Amino acid sequence: MSLPDTSASGHQTSLPDSDLMLVERTVAGDQAAFGLLVIKYQRRIERLIGRMVRDVDLVEDIAQETFIRAYRALPKFRGDSQFYTWLYRIAINTAKKFLLELKRDPTVSQSTLERRSEEDETFQPKSEPSTEETPESVLAAKEIGQAVNAVLDALPVDLRQAITLREMDGLSYEEIAEVMNCPVGTVRSRIFRAREAVSIRIKPMLEKQTSKRW
C-alpha cells in the first residue's frame, strides 16, 4: 500500500474535515466509521457528562444515549459547525433530559453549566472528581499522562518540535514544513514517529486500564 503524496508536489491545501468524511461514510451505511468517531470522542463526552452528573452508572448511560441520538441525527448534520460542537450540544441536552426524567438535581447550577458549555474540552475540574475516578483510576490516568510527557521529552528535537507544532499550535503540515524548513513528507514522517514512540510506551498501560474497567 502506498501512502498518499503529501510532499511539496502533492500539496493538500483544502483538505476536508475528516470528521465530516466519517459522518458521510456513516450515513452511507458504514457503521464502523461511526465507531471511529465514538472512539475519538467517548473520552471527552464522558468527561463532559461527568461534570454534570455524579452518579457513576448514569454517566455511561447518558454517553450511550448521546451517541445513539447523534447517530440518528447524523443525516441532518451538514458540517456547518465542527462535529464535536454538534455532539457536545447533544450530550448536554441528553444529560439535562436524563436528570429531568429522574427528577434529580444536577450537581452544578444552571449558570455554571451554561458557563461550562461555552468552554472547550480543555476545561479541567479542579475540585470535582470525575464520576469514574477512584484512587486507582486517578493514579492510572496520571501515570499514562506522565508517560506521554516523559516520552515526548525524550524525543529528538525535530520530532518533538513537529508534534508540538501540530498538536499544541494546530499548524498544518505545510505550515510546519515552512517553520522547520523541510519537505512536507518529512513533517509527516516526524509526526508519525513521535506518535508511534509514545503509543508503544503507553499501550500496555492503556490495556491494563481497560481490563480494570470490568
Added chain:
Amino acid sequence: MSDNLHRDSELVSLLVDGRLRGAQFGRAVEHLSASADARQAWDSYHLIGEVMRSGPAQARGHDPAFVQRLLNRISTEATKNIAIDALSIRAEGQNTSKPRAANDGWWLRIAGIASVALVGVLAWQGYLLMDQPAVTLVSSPATANPATAPVAMASAEASGSMLRDPRLDALMAAHRQFGGASALQMPSGFLRNATFDEGER
C-alpha cells in the same frame, strides 16, 4: 515493525490529522475497521494530543466494550428500521387497491364543485325571476282580467294585501271537501280563509 504495519500506522496518523481523502481515506477506514491494533493506535494518537493540550490528569484510553455495545444497539435499531420500512411499503401497496371512501379527497372535490354549481343555478334562476313582472298588484279587480291575472285584495282582518288567484279560487271551489279545519281542529291559515272567503264571494 514490518513495512506494511508501519505504513498502516502512518496511514492512521495521517487520518488523525485529516490528511486523507478519496480512496486513501476509504482504505484507512477499512483498515481501522478490520484491525484492533489500528483502532488502538487511532485512540492513542488522539490521546497524545489531548494530554499535550489538557495535561496528564485525563489520560484514559477508550473503552472497547462501550463502543461494541453502542454498535450493537445501532445494528439492532437499523434492523428494526428495515423491518418497519418493509411493513410501511407493504401497507402503502394495499392502500392503492382500496376503493375510494366517501370522505376521500376526490369525492370531497366533486361535492364542492356540485355545491358551487347548484348555487350558481339557483342564483341564475333568481336573477331571471327578478327580471319578469310575475305578479301585478292592483287595487281593484275590475282593472284586470279576472280569468287570468292574479288579484291583490285587501283583507278586512289583516293589515297587508293578500294575493288571490282566480284559478286557485276555482280549484278550491271544485275541491271544497279538502278545505276547512285541519286534522288538529285548528285554523289552517290561508287555505281555511280562502275556503270561507270563497263561500262569501
